[in-house]
Amino acid sequence: MRRCLLFLFLFLSAFSLSVPIFGKVALLKIEGEIGRDIKASDIVEALDSIDKDPFYVAVIIDINSGGGSAVQSHEIVRALERFEKPKIAKIEDIGTSGAYWIASACDYIVADELSIVGGIGASSIFFSPQELMKKLGVEVYEISYPQNKSFGSPFFNKTFLPHAKKLVESAGEYFIREVAKRKPGAEKYLTGLPYLAKDAPELVDEYGGIKEALEKARELSGAKRAEIEEIEIKRSFRSIIKELLSSRTIFRLLFKIFQLLKF
Secondary structure: OHHHHHHHHHHHHHHHHHHHHOOEEEEEEEEOOEOOOEOHHHHHHHHHHHHHOOOEEEEEEEEEEOOEOHHHHHHHHHHHHHOOOOEEEEEEEEEEOHHHHHHHOOOEEEEOOOOEEEOOOOOOOOOOOHHHHHHHOOOOOOOOOOHHHHOOOOOOOHHHHHHHHHHHHHHHHHHHHHHHHHOOOOHHHOOOOEEEHHHOHHHOOEEOOHHHHHHHHHHHHOOOOOEEEEOOOOOOHHHHHHHHHOHHHHHHHHHHHHHHOOO
16 A cells, blocks of 8 residues: 555656656747738737646747737737746847847847847838829819828828827837837847847847757756747637738638639
């Protein structure tokens, strides 16, 4: 009886220790444009699932993105702030703008010396076809109330440029403050310009690749034998519905149907 109890105790002890000693380091990829190729809701759902699963001891965010939607980038940043386990950012070819913001929300950033980082700020393009339309003899009448409600119209009026500039500056200043508080030594690189990681050492914590990122994840989690497990991003129901309802998707669908029609 004693032998059975001793065996059971040793078995349970070994099992309970196997998670923190071995465990898994989740690898989560952020590739392409945030908001188009990468949906924040999918990343947030994956992060929440990893955080709740006791078999995952840390996460590596594998970044290869030039940024994208400011709001969706911020949503991923907030999810990382809630994440309780060690989180390592590993930047491949590029991690700029919103993608670098995401990296800065991690505990540690690993990048190759030739990775492109930074690009911290905001920008927007306003296109006005008014002069061209005048030359073509096309007249457009837009009625709005209050008058400023027409801001953002495809027929952009340059009288709105001062307000547009304020919007972009406000967003850029917020972005810069957010990164500066996470990377206090990086102020001189908060210029909006991208840099090679070797020329902006304060923007990263270590030069290297996936090996160095895994070693840091093991160190911070205490799981010295943990191995990487890549997480397949599953599209959430919410992001699928949003994409289906977008005008671009509907247009593509109608165009495909039109192509299939034979007259």
